[in-house]
Amino acid sequence: MNQLQLDPATEDEAPEDAGIAEIANLVATGEMADAVVALDRLSPDSQAEAVASLSPELAANLMEHVVEASAVEIIDHLPTNVAALILDEVTSDHRADLIAELSEANAAEIIDQMTPEEAADARTLMQYASDTAGGLMITEYVSFQADQTVRDVIEDLAENADEYRHYDIQYSFVCDGERLVGVLPLLDLLLSKRATPLRDIMVANPISVLDTMSLDDVEDLLESHAFLGVPVIDAQGDLLGVVQRAAVEYARSEQQRSDYLKSQGIVGGEEVRSLPLLDRSKRRLSWLSVNILLNIMAASVIAFFQDTLESVIALAVFLPIISDMSGCSGNQAVAVSMRELSLGLVKPNEALRVWFKEISVGILNGFTLGLLIATAAMLWKGDAMLGFVVGFALCMNTMIAVSFGGVVPLILKRAGVDPAIASGPLLTTITDMCGFFLVLGLASLLLV
Amino acid sequence: MNQLQLDPATEDEAPEDAGIAEIANLVATGEMADAVVALDRLSPDSQAEAVASLSPELAANLMEHVVEASAVEIIDHLPTNVAALILDEVTSDHRADLIAELSEANAAEIIDQMTPEEAADARTLMQYASDTAGGLMITEYVSFQADQTVRDVIEDLAENADEYRHYDIQYSFVCDGERLVGVLPLLDLLLSKRATPLRDIMVANPISVLDTMSLDDVEDLLESHAFLGVPVIDAQGDLLGVVQRAAVEYARSEQQRSDYLKSQGIVGGEEVRSLPLLDRSKRRLSWLSVNILLNIMAASVIAFFQDTLESVIALAVFLPIISDMSGCSGNQAVAVSMRELSLGLVKPNEALRVWFKEISVGILNGFTLGLLIATAAMLWKGDAMLGFVVGFALCMNTMIAVSFGGVVPLILKRAGVDPAIASGPLLTTITDMCGFFLVLGLASLLLV
Known part of the structure; x- marks a missing residue:
C-alpha cells in the first residue's frame, strides 16, 4: 500500500x-x-x-x-x-x-x-461477454427442489429472510438436481396448502434463456413478456442465474452512452476528468491522430487544384463550408442507421433499402442547401457561375453524404468493425474528398 | 377510417x-x-x-x-x-x-x-414531465388498508390473481385512506398469521418519492437502495403510483439515445425511415439550415484575408484541416462534459474546474497535433515558416477548442438551453472562426 x-x-x-x-x-x-x-x-x-x-x-x-x-x-x-x-x-x-x-x-x-x-x-x-445473458445475469437467486413442499419453502424463506431481502424474489426457481424445471411465483405460494409439493404448483417448462444469448435477443424476449426477470440456463438445462429486466435496460443505456461517446471521439473506454492526465490525453490522441491523417489525405485533393484556386480565390471560402455541411448531413444519416440497427429495424444486409430511403431525403435537402449556398455566393460576389458551381457541388455532395452515411454503418457492422467508432471518420474523409473534388473540378471547367 | x-x-x-x-x-x-x-x-x-x-x-x-x-x-x-x-x-x-x-x-x-x-x-x-417521478410511474399497483388483515390480503390476491399477475407485486402498499403509511413485502405476508392486521407487519414510514421528483434524483435514490421500485406520493402524502427500477433505467437509456441523436443533428424527435419522407427531410433541414448560416458566418473570416491567401495559396489546403481537427478535439471535450453532467460529477457552475482539467489535456494534444501538421506542411512545401504557422495555429486552436468544448455544455445548461443540441454547432462556429483567424492572421504577419 x-x-x-x-x-x-x-x-x-x-x-x-x-x-x-x-x-x-x-x-x-x-x-x-x-x-x-x-x-x-x-x-x-x-x-x-x-x-x-x-x-x-x-x-x-x-x-x-x-x-x-x-x-x-x-x-x-x-x-x-x-x-x-x-x-x-x-x-x-x-x-x-x-x-x-x-x-x-x-x-x-x-x-x-x-x-x-x-x-x-x-x-x-x-x-461471458458483457452483452450476453451470462454476462448480464446475477447468481443471487432462490431455488428449491421440485419434491420440496410449500412448507419447506416457507421455512427456508423465514430462516434466510435477511439474506433474501436483497434478492429479487418475485419468483423462485424449481430444479430437479441442477436442472431448471419450473418457476414459482411467490403469489402462488401464498395461495397453496403447506403440504403441497412444489412440482404441483410450479409453472412447468418455464421460459428461460441460454447463457450465450445476446443482449438484443434477451431484450426482445422481455419485450414480448411482462417478466421482471428471466432464468438463465446452460446447454444442459442447468440453472445458472437470473437476468433482471433492470439489468437489461441498464446494459442498453450503457450501450447508448458508449455509442454517443465513440461518435464524439472518446473511444478507449469512458473518460471522467478525475482519471490521470496522461491517460486522458493519450486516449483522445489515439483517435485524433488517425483523424489528422485522414484529414491530410482528404485535403490533398485541394492541392491538385492549386491553379484553379489561384484564379478563383473566393473558392477557398467555400471549401470548409462544403466539407462541414456534408459532414453534418452524412452524420444525420449515420445516426438514423445506428439507431435502426440497434432497434433491429434494419439488418446489415439491407444497404439498398437504406440507400433508397436516404437518397430521397438527400435530393430534397441537397437541393435546398445548394440553393442557399448558391444565393449566398451570388450575393457576395455577384457571380452567377460561382453560385452555380458551389450550389451544385453542395447539392451533389449532400446526396453522396447521406448515401454513404446511411450505408456505411451497415457495411462496417457486416465487416465486424464497430460502426459507432469508425462511421464518422470514414464518412467525413469520403465526403471531404468528394466535396473538394466537386467544387474545384467544376470550377476548373466553368470558372477558369 | x-x-x-x-x-x-x-x-x-x-x-x-x-x-x-x-x-x-x-x-x-x-x-x-x-x-x-x-x-x-x-x-x-x-x-x-x-x-x-x-x-x-x-x-x-x-x-x-x-x-x-x-x-x-x-x-x-x-x-x-x-x-x-x-x-x-x-x-x-x-x-x-x-x-x-x-x-x-x-x-x-x-x-x-x-x-x-x-x-x-x-x-x-x-x-407530469416525462423525466419526473410522476411521468415515470405506473398506476397499476396493489394497495390495502392498514386495518385489513393478512387473511383479507390473501383472499384479495387469490380473487384477483389473474389481474395482478401482470403487476409488479414484490411489494404491496398499505394506506390510511389514500395516505401511504407502509409497504408490505410479499415475503412478510407469507411468514405471518392470517389474523394479523397489516399495521403490525408492514414496514412503516416507507421511503417514497414526491411526484415532482426529477429522474436524476429518483435514480440517485435507487442507487442507494436495492429496491426494485419506489412508491410515488403527492404533497399530501397520498399514494399515486410506483416507479419501477426498470422504468428508470429505460428512461436513462432513452435520454442517452436522445443525446446521441441530437449531437448528430437529429433534433426534432426520433427518426425511423418508415416515417413520411417530407417529415424526415423537414426535420433534418431545420438543423442543417441553422448550421449553414453558422458556417457561412465562420467562413467569412477567410474572405477578410483574401490577399494573404492569394500570395500563399497552400494555406487553402490547411484551412479545412484546422477546422475539422479543432472540431474533433472540441467535441471530445463536449462529450466528456455531457457525460459528467449526466452522472452528476460536475455541476453547471463548475466551469473553472472543467476548464482547468481541459486546458492541461489541450496543451499536450495541441502540441502533438501541431507538430504533426507542421511536419506535414514542411515535408510538402519545404517551408519551415509555413510549417510553423499552421502548426502553431492548430496547437493554439486545439487549446481553444477543448476549453470551449468543455465549458460550453455547462454554460448552455445553466442558461436552460439543451446542451446536446446546441453544443456542437456553437463549438464548431467558434473554433472555425478562431482557427481561420489564427492561420491567416499569422500568415499575414509571417509569410507575406
Whole structure:
C-alpha cells in the first residue's frame, strides 16, 4: 500500500484528508450519489485510501455506484488483499465486469485472495461477454427442489429472510438436481396448502434463456413478456442465474452512452476528468491522430487544384463550408442507421433499402442547401457561375453524404468493425474528398 | 377510417396485405420484435390498418413495443374511436407519453372516447414531465388498508390473481385512506398469521418519492437502495403510483439515445425511415439550415484575408484541416462534459474546474497535433515558416477548442438551453472562426 505512505507534510494533504472523512460520512448515511461526487474530486491515491478506510460491505456498495473506469483505477491502487475483500462483497455481475477490466496479473492475484466460492463465481461469469445473458445475469437467486413442499419453502424463506431481502424474489426457481424445471411465483405460494409439493404448483417448462444469448435477443424476449426477470440456463438445462429486466435496460443505456461517446471521439473506454492526465490525453490522441491523417489525405485533393484556386480565390471560402455541411448531413444519416440497427429495424444486409430511403431525403435537402449556398455566393460576389458551381457541388455532395452515411454503418457492422467508432471518420474523409473534388473540378471547367 | 377505403386495385395492395396478415400472425404467437420490424416495412396507412385489425389488447401490446415516433404516427392514422379502444389497454405510463405527443385536438377527441377511469388517469399522468417521478410511474399497483388483515390480503390476491399477475407485486402498499403509511413485502405476508392486521407487519414510514421528483434524483435514490421500485406520493402524502427500477433505467437509456441523436443533428424527435419522407427531410433541414448560416458566418473570416491567401495559396489546403481537427478535439471535450453532467460529477457552475482539467489535456494534444501538421506542411512545401504557422495555429486552436468544448455544455445548461443540441454547432462556429483567424492572421504577419 505504498500510495498510503506518502509524506504526511504533502501540500494537498489537508483538503484530501477532509475529503476522505466526508466520504466515510456520506457512505455511512447512505448518500451514495454525493459520496461518488466527493470521491471523484480526489486524486487516485486518495480515492483508494478513502475506499480502503470503509468496511468491505460499504466499500463494495460505493464501488457499485462509481463509473467503471474509475472503479478499475481505484482497485488498481488498492493492495490486492484489500481489493479481494471488497470484491467479495460486490454483486456478482458487477464483480465480473470489474475484474475483466483489470490487468491480467492483477486480476489473477486478486481472485486468488477472494473467498473460494466468490472466486469460482467470478471465474465463471468472466467467461461471458458483457452483452450476453451470462454476462448480464446475477447468481443471487432462490431455488428449491421440485419434491420440496410449500412448507419447506416457507421455512427456508423465514430462516434466510435477511439474506433474501436483497434478492429479487418475485419468483423462485424449481430444479430437479441442477436442472431448471419450473418457476414459482411467490403469489402462488401464498395461495397453496403447506403440504403441497412444489412440482404441483410450479409453472412447468418455464421460459428461460441460454447463457450465450445476446443482449438484443434477451431484450426482445422481455419485450414480448411482462417478466421482471428471466432464468438463465446452460446447454444442459442447468440453472445458472437470473437476468433482471433492470439489468437489461441498464446494459442498453450503457450501450447508448458508449455509442454517443465513440461518435464524439472518446473511444478507449469512458473518460471522467478525475482519471490521470496522461491517460486522458493519450486516449483522445489515439483517435485524433488517425483523424489528422485522414484529414491530410482528404485535403490533398485541394492541392491538385492549386491553379484553379489561384484564379478563383473566393473558392477557398467555400471549401470548409462544403466539407462541414456534408459532414453534418452524412452524420444525420449515420445516426438514423445506428439507431435502426440497434432497434433491429434494419439488418446489415439491407444497404439498398437504406440507400433508397436516404437518397430521397438527400435530393430534397441537397437541393435546398445548394440553393442557399448558391444565393449566398451570388450575393457576395455577384457571380452567377460561382453560385452555380458551389450550389451544385453542395447539392451533389449532400446526396453522396447521406448515401454513404446511411450505408456505411451497415457495411462496417457486416465487416465486424464497430460502426459507432469508425462511421464518422470514414464518412467525413469520403465526403471531404468528394466535396473538394466537386467544387474545384467544376470550377476548373466553368470558372477558369 | 378513410385510409382504409383505398381502391383495392392500388398497385402496392398485394404485398402490403401480406404484411398485414404476417403481423397478425406474429402478434398472435407473441413474436413482438418480428412484428415490429414487419410493421416498420409498411406505409403509414397500412400500419394503421394492421394495428386496427388486431384485438385492442394485442394492438396495445404491439404499440408498446414500437418506437414512440412511429406509434404516434399510427395513432394519427387511426379513427379516434379505435385509437381510444387501444389506448385503454396500454400501460398507464406509455399511454400518457403517447397522448402527450398527439396534436391537442386529436388527443382531446381520443380521451373523450376512452373509458372514464382510464381517461382520468391519462389526464393526471399527462400533467407530469416525462423525466419526473410522476411521468415515470405506473398506476397499476396493489394497495390495502392498514386495518385489513393478512387473511383479507390473501383472499384479495387469490380473487384477483389473474389481474395482478401482470403487476409488479414484490411489494404491496398499505394506506390510511389514500395516505401511504407502509409497504408490505410479499415475503412478510407469507411468514405471518392470517389474523394479523397489516399495521403490525408492514414496514412503516416507507421511503417514497414526491411526484415532482426529477429522474436524476429518483435514480440517485435507487442507487442507494436495492429496491426494485419506489412508491410515488403527492404533497399530501397520498399514494399515486410506483416507479419501477426498470422504468428508470429505460428512461436513462432513452435520454442517452436522445443525446446521441441530437449531437448528430437529429433534433426534432426520433427518426425511423418508415416515417413520411417530407417529415424526415423537414426535420433534418431545420438543423442543417441553422448550421449553414453558422458556417457561412465562420467562413467569412477567410474572405477578410483574401490577399494573404492569394500570395500563399497552400494555406487553402490547411484551412479545412484546422477546422475539422479543432472540431474533433472540441467535441471530445463536449462529450466528456455531457457525460459528467449526466452522472452528476460536475455541476453547471463548475466551469473553472472543467476548464482547468481541459486546458492541461489541450496543451499536450495541441502540441502533438501541431507538430504533426507542421511536419506535414514542411515535408510538402519545404517551408519551415509555413510549417510553423499552421502548426502553431492548430496547437493554439486545439487549446481553444477543448476549453470551449468543455465549458460550453455547462454554460448552455445553466442558461436552460439543451446542451446536446446546441453544443456542437456553437463549438464548431467558434473554433472555425478562431482557427481561420489564427492561420491567416499569422500568415499575414509571417509569410507575406
